[in-house]
Amino acid sequence: MFIALGNGSINANITSGHGIKERIPITPEVIPSHLKVLGNALINYSRLSWVKIVQRFFGIWLVIISLFGGIARGIALLGRNGYNGVLAFCGVIMLNDKITIIIPTKNEERGVGDIIEKCRKYADEVIVIDGHSTDKTREIAESMGVAVYLDNKKGKGDGIRVGITKATKDIIVFIDADYSHDADDIPRLVQPILDGEADHVSGSRMKGGSDELHGDLQKFARMIGSDIITLGINYRFGVRLSDTQNGFRAIKREVALSLGLEENITTIEQEMVIKTLKKGYRMGEVPTHEYARKYGDSSIVLKRVWFRYVYSWLKYLFF
Numbered sequence: 597m598f599i600a601l602g603n604g605s606i607n608a609n610i611t612s613g614h615g616i617k618e619r620i621p622i623t624p625e626v627i628p629s630h631l632k633v634l635g636n637a638l639i640n641y642s643r644l645s646w647v648k649i650v651q652r653f654f655g656i657w658l659v660i661i662s663l664f665g666g667i668a669r670g671i672a673l674l675g676r677n678g679y680n681g682v683l684a685f686c687g688v689i690m691l692n693d694k695i696t697i698i699i700p701t702k703n704e705e706r707g708v709g710d711i712i713e714k715c716r717k718y719a720d721e722v723i724v725i726d727g728h729s730t731d732k733t734r735e736i737a738e739s740m741g742v743a744v745y746l747d748n749k750k751g752k753g754d755g756i757r758v759g760i761t762k763a764t765k766d767i768i769v770f771i772d773a774d775y776s777h778d779a780d781d782i783p784r785l786v787q788p789i790l791d792g793e794a795d796h797v798s799g800s801r802m803k804g805g806s807d808e809l810h811g812d813l814q815k816f817a818r819m820i821g822s823d824i825i826t827l828g829i830n831y832r833f834g835v836r837l838s839d840t841q842n843g844f845r846a847i848k849r850e851v852a853l854s855l856g857l858e859e860n861i862t863t864i865e866q867e868m869v870i871k872t873l874k875k876g877y878r879m880g881e882v883p884t885h886e887y888a889r890k891y892g893d894s895s896i897v898l899k900r901v902w903f904r905y906v907y908s909w910l911k912y913l914f915f
């Protein structure tokens with residue numbers, strides 16, 4: 597239905613679901629009857645299939661081309677990624693070509709399969725960087741057809757650095773393999789980059805909640821330490837971030853390559869944030885929830901790594 601102005605009067609051009617065209621002048625007296633006609637037109641449209649509605653609005657050729665294009669893409673995804681390929685086709689088709697997802701793993705045989713499966717919804721390129729696992733992590737990942745590379749046995753940071761050199765898409769997403777992060781948050785995480793608002797986006801556990809930062813002394817210390825580090829970064833660069841330690845993040849590949857990352861362990865997360873800001877790139881944050889590790893223990897043992905956190909924080913902040 598179109599409302600048209602002409603000859604000093606307002607006309608309603610109504611095409612009903614059956615294709616009958618009516619042109620009715622709108623005057624105060626006839627408004628109730630116009631509403632009735634409009635109501636009928638809407639009811640008729642609601643009875644049409646979506647194909648017919650698209651056809652009415654955009655013409656038959658657009659429908660034919662998009663149907664063929666869609667079917668071809670759907671078959672390709674079904675062949676490559678099975679059911680998840682079809683899900684991707686329905687939901688996030690635009691993202692798949694732009695993202696490389698990197699999953700660092702060390703002895704994650706219980707979670708790696710699930711996380712790969714979920715990540716495939718959002719990226720054509722999923723890469724596992726393994727820290728020389730002694731369990732079946734690599735076998736499982738390889739059997740699922742994703743690329744698997746070994747790091748240099750120096751820690752997660754080393755794995756992240758190897759991953760950056762292997763990625764080929766415009767945006768890299770890092771996600772852990774221990775069920776801490778929800779792959780369904782990936783579209784939200786990359787959105788600020790796609791919108792041209794940020795070059796590097798971190799998931800924020802402070803905004804999205806964490807099951808890993810509260811409950812015992814070790815967790816409390818991690819939370820306070822994380823807050824102090826973030827505070828220093830905020831005042832040094834005049835930003836207001838809430839989380840600089842989360843492993844769940846998205847970054848433009850070109851930016852990641854330009855940072856000259858050096859850290860071998862999980863201190864690489866804060867190094868990435870500090871160097872992003874130092875080089876004048878834009879940081880973004882979105883709330884993401886951190887779930888409790890489902891099995892095993894964190895690789896971070898605070899009494900062993902706290903010094904490296906403090907040292908690398910000060911080093912990258914001021915030198």
Ligand SMILES: Nc1nc2c(ncn2[C@@H]2O[C@H](COP(=O)(O)OP(=O)(O)O)[C@@H](O)[C@H]2O)c(=O)[nH]1
Nearest residue numbers: 700701702725726727751752755772773894895
């Ligand atoms: N490539 C690689 N990945 C690692 C290494 N150590 C831990 N990871 C992975 O990094 C992710 C985060 O590790 P985790 O121990 O959960 O650290 P936390 O989440 O900070 O407590 C998990 O997917 C681990 O499997 C390593 O030495 N090399």
Ligand SMILES: [Mg+2]
Nearest residue numbers: 772774776889
């Ligand atoms: Mg973890």
